[in-house]
Amino acid sequence: MGATGNKIYFGLSTIISALPSLFGYHLYQKGRKYVAYLLYSSSFFVFGLFIAIFISYQTLRHGTPYVFSFLTKINHLLAPIAKNLAASRILGPCISLVVRSIFFVCFMFIIMSDRLVRTFLGRFVGKHASERYISVCNAADPNFDMFDSTIPQAPCLENSEQFALKKRTSVQPGDQKGFLTDQMQRPKYSQPLAYTLAVACKLVYEDIALIKYELSRAGFDVENTFKPMAYKNICAFIVEKEDDIILVFRGTNPLNMQNFVTNLNINMKPISSPTASMGKVHEGFWNAMGDPAPRVKPEEGSTTAVVNDTGITLHIELSGASLYRTISSAVTALKKILGFMTLHMFKHVVDPIDSSWMGHDTDITSHSMYSQAENWIMDLCERPGLRKDELGDRLSPFIGLDNTGTLRKPGKKRFYITGHSLGGALATTFLAKMMQSESPLLEIFSGLYTYGQPRVGDAEFSRVFTPQMSSKIFHHAYNNDVVARIPGWNGYYTPPGTLVFISASYNITFYPPNPQTNEPVSVRPISFLHLSGLLNSHVIRRLPKESFLKVAFRVLFPFFINDHFPANYCDGLRSGRVKRIVMTEGNFQGGQDNEEEEGEEAKLMAQNQRYSTINVQAVP
Template structure:
């Protein structure tokens, strides 16, 4: 009875009080508008007010970055420290296990072996009843997808949220050549690392740091910018993401790179003092002091205006001058051009990047190095932006591109942008969506469209379904909208079964956050890929949505699906 009374009074208060509050705010806005316009145009008050706001924002940014270490210390009390003696991040606190390889994960051999895939396609065409379905199946290009590789890259996308010492420890434990190939890269507030194992190079971008307000500003810069290349237009993309990557190194032509020195150090102030006389002593001291004051005020205001996060690579490295793209491309090209001796190459290939190769190489001949790009959330967007800039600049890295695997990646471009990527490239691009993760479904306004490549949809039971692009147009398949009319989150029976194996921090997050945010955490992507299997490759020529529940039921029953839809069953 008390609850009913409380709810009734609350409803009445909101109903009758809201219009009054709106009227007060509207009147206040109308009264203050002339004054604010006048003050904004003044020579002193307007700029001063803007400077104060920027300073407050900068202080808040610094406090948040310091809070990251405080929260890590709190988590240490609950789950302990990492073996490297560093503290876990919020991401890993929910599941501290970091295992980059798992040999028990079954290989998706029908997707890794072209001959097996052709046989399965032929079987599907033979059993198909309609000519249209057979035509779709014949046009389907094999998605070069591997579940074990997807799992490894998802764990790498989780690992990148940690401190550099933890990353190096885990990579070395997994057999990566950390001493020679590992490189952490930062540009303003975007972070990534590069490493190599058995001629496979990983470029891993970090997603949004929950305590880095600049990452959120990058995310919400949603206005679209038109991008062009020497060979034609490339559509429109998210302005914040495109700008955050930085520009490629300029090339004179397709084969010659303009020599540009990329240095880790920023501008250096040098002051020369002389004491040959009283006059020279005073003059040089005054000049040196003036230079110091100018250096301090100019650069401090620069940091206030555009704060950077130097915690990733250290305070002595310049992360403002050289772009993320230029730094990453230079290091990867250095790794590609570095060839091992025959004995070293043969020794390294005996182990191989686990599940990374479709066919083992038993010879000591030189093997083309492969580049895999990956990232979660914002990191996935940056991975796709990096690939787009490779395409825009005709980078030599394109010859080594082997796959882009993203997890919970938001939309970043329009339909024209997605069509820029050829079928040969989209067969190596996979954006994973776990169940009701809201981030891949946003932004849903303006001209934002589905990312290029294949949608890899994972339901709450960890069933994996791949939706390649439209065989006729190469148009990607969108993920279905979120449904609020079914049991999700803590009411989902599969989630309930997993609760006893989850720690208290993960359960707390499940309680605090709605199901569509909980489904975004990278831990669920890692777990689902570790325990799941690819069941089907589903394609259509229009009107198809990935992860449609009714469609999944029809697939389970092996019944007829909607018109213009074809299934290739690749369950091993």
Template sequence: MSYSGTSIYFAIASLISCIPALAGIIARWYAYKWTGILLYFCSIVFLFLSVFFYVSFRLVKHGTPFLLELLDKLNRVLQPVVSKIANTKVVGPIISVIVKANFFAWFMILLLSDQVMRALVTRLVGHHASQRNYSIVNAVDPQFPLFDKLLDENASREGHAKKFNPKRQSRPEYSQSIAYTLAVASKLAYEDVGLVRHELEKDGFDVKRTFLPLGFKNACAYIIEKDDNIFLVFRGTNPMNIQNFVTDFNIGMTEIRSPSGVSMGRVHKGFWEAMGEPDRSPTTTGQHTPPQRGATLQIELNAASLQRTVVSTVQAAIDIGKFTVNELISHVSDPIDNSWIGYDRDVRHHSLYAQAEEWIMALIGHQNHLHPTDDEAVELNDYPSTRHPSSPRRKQLYIAGHSLGGALATVFLAKMLQSESPLLNHFGGLYTYGQPKIGDAEFTRAFYPEFSNKVFHHAYNNDLVARVPPFFGYHTPPGTLVFIDSAYSVTLYPPHPHTNEPVPVRPISYIHLSGLLNANVIRRLSQESWLRVTFRLLFPFFLNDHFPSDYVNSLRKGTLNWVIEGEEGSHGGTSKDDEESAVGMSSTSISMETKATRRHF
């Protein structure tokens, strides 16, 4: 780095390090003393890191040849030693356990830190009405209105601004009203169960009879019903749950097949395994195999005689020892997160898919498929009563989630298709927000049109997560792309009418005005909380655009547009190469504004 380059580097570093300090001044202005002090400290830390990275760069630049030679020699010396240790029967496994234990310790520390962060955030934004603490994800906008009257009124005035040719394209069954409600429900999933119950009950959901929180290893979800609409909502990545990140970054792909053996493509291994498998054979209908129970230990002591007392006691002690060691090893090698549904519930052995399918089937009224034992009924809060005889219409299942939750929601629908679940007859729609890519092109084609017309993946402006992974053959998620630009213009891009090929979201542009330099964002700053503004200062624009609050606000205030490909008489559509353009489209298109929606509550 030249002298002039060094000067520019430190000038930029100094400028960026001043941003938290300015935010600290704002916090002090609003009488948040300790927040201001924390932001001042962040400025100092950033400046220190800038110097550290510069010094490290200089050392690496001039010491690289020596460093490479040293590492090569070290590798030659250690390679045979490591191989011998790994192949030993005692030392290798012990070292492996130590490494896993270290990971488990950090996992537990982060889970505890989640509660600490919730308490800290609550000190800044206040308690929720349920006296629960807010998550760090939603503290920037701790509001959860699940319904909007204006959207519901627009939905009730159902109509079409254009006649569609059913031979060429069937219109996606999209509802902005439902999309908004499910976006809020997905945002709500980041909170504690008590807070979720409070908000759902406040908005008229049948919490007492139909609400069920679900957990499997580190994946979480909940089910709720209102007016014959059943919602299955998955939680996104908890920033304080390292195991969620392990799931996210397990990007190897695994091949899946239909019951008849036909390939359904390859899918993200971490997401697929996080859902678990059905607890029934996918080719069997009308039958149900009870789920595998958690690891339990039953001790029987016999005091019929002195000898039997001693023998049974010793045997019980041995069994307890074996049980303790085996379960501790299990928790270290594959840590679980009980914090969502409670520490007395087994979240390892009853898959998320199986739990959700059982409960939804019971809500629909298909209890003839279920044969739970008394213990299982207690574990699932007792199955709800069947559908009311006076119910005027068929119950509909809507699946939703933000980020990791959106990926899990898509995987759930894929497992429904793979296992030919009876729930497919009640499928109303899949709405995801900021979901990553989860499979290859063949996996996307497995969602045939009658289902993909009900599948909608939302991407807000420059949300980075909606564009990853960009390699290893990952393809655009199935269904209709719902792109939302910074002006809150909501545009639908259905799949190709002939090939059912989904439209990809445009790449992120780093050379246009984004984040705090975007005019639309600047205009809305006065309506945002000081904490949201602080996050905009601290995080890059492509991470700020991933917050669930932006999806909620844009769907509530945005204007809905349709972009229909392949219509006769349409004009050539070419994308603008800036952040307001949604996608690059090679085919013709037509765009029209409509306030009508296809389905409503």
């Protein structure tokens, strides 16, 4: 950062720091002196924070060579010691156990802190009707209304004939022959459904009691179909409404270190189906999902072992027939208890898990997330439809999740997968494992909707999903959400399917994959040179309607972190309107802000890239 850069930095810092003071002056004129003094103080605090960041940056910039030199010397000094300790049969394991134990204690402390943080935030938002406190992710916006009849439909996204008509009337100058338009497949998307699934992704961050309360209020069959699941440190739930089944994965819990360990395990792992390669995927996400249960039909007359959900259980028999039997059986029992406790305590220290969501009496290490979900969904598919007894095989309008009267046979299931952040990555991984194992669930798969999901695999992985399946896959990116753009190294590529970009003004634009190569469109890089966060005009207009906590989060966290909160996706889909479907040939970065759209299209035409745009008019 040169002299000019320093001037720009301090100029922007001064403007941003002055905003609370200007608002405080306005309140001071209205007689609210104490609030004004607080805002004046916050201006000094924010400016001091900018100065601290500048000093830290300059220190790091000029001191980096010295730091590297110091670390290199430390490395040369400790390397032979570490090598000898690792080779030791006694000291090596002991030191490793101590380090793992310290990590385990920190892990459990942070997990328990989740309750304390929820209780603290509850002072601002109160308790939910289920008598549970709201999580950190949703404390700023604790609204869980899952359906909204005012969300308009986009007919050409709902109806094939409407889409074909739009294609014929939407040839653009860059696509004079209509080539790309002819190749374009209809994205099978529903905005009301996307909103409902976004709220479900928001809801999964809460306690099970709160989730069940809200699902029951929304008309889901909680009593018969709801199933919460956990595998080590990832969580999900399954529920059904009118033959629509949803599988919802939870994103990163800010107070679960193991979630971050999963996120940061970014090594690429090659995977393949029985017939072909599927590219490379994020090793942390892939391993977190676990493997499918073996589909082996038991032979006639054979016995099948049943694994209890309570995990491994130790049975002890004591005998008091005589003094000798009393003492010997007690000693034997004591040995078994000590062995059992030592073995399993060591197991949990080595691989700490978060059992708080499912409860401490449930085994969440023996059955993979994939096998739990697949088995439960297949069980739901075998149950009769809700209206089958009344209507037989006749078609009937089902309201379902998309909030429309869809005609289909009673008993015909539809299966949707969804998730936010880490949950979105797990949802994509689940679908990939369905393809890899040729799961029967592929027959009822109806859509994958993810929100703010990170990248999961390489370019080959993103293209391996067939066009028919890609037309049902939608990854949403809200404005400058940083998680939707990472990892941007090590060969990672944009997620499969259609990019659904939601701008700060809540305009929604679709970017389907390239019709020739099935290559998905990447979201544009974060725009640091445009006004974002508290400086964005659309955000400023929404501030009076936002809660105190949400405004506080906007002040405390940078805009690219704030844009990742699930509430932004819910609000954008509830209040937003689908404006365009953009199809391009060649490399293209989607998700342009309204202010940039005309400039980007002109740039495409100047580069002679072929593209086609369908303008969509949403109707009630």
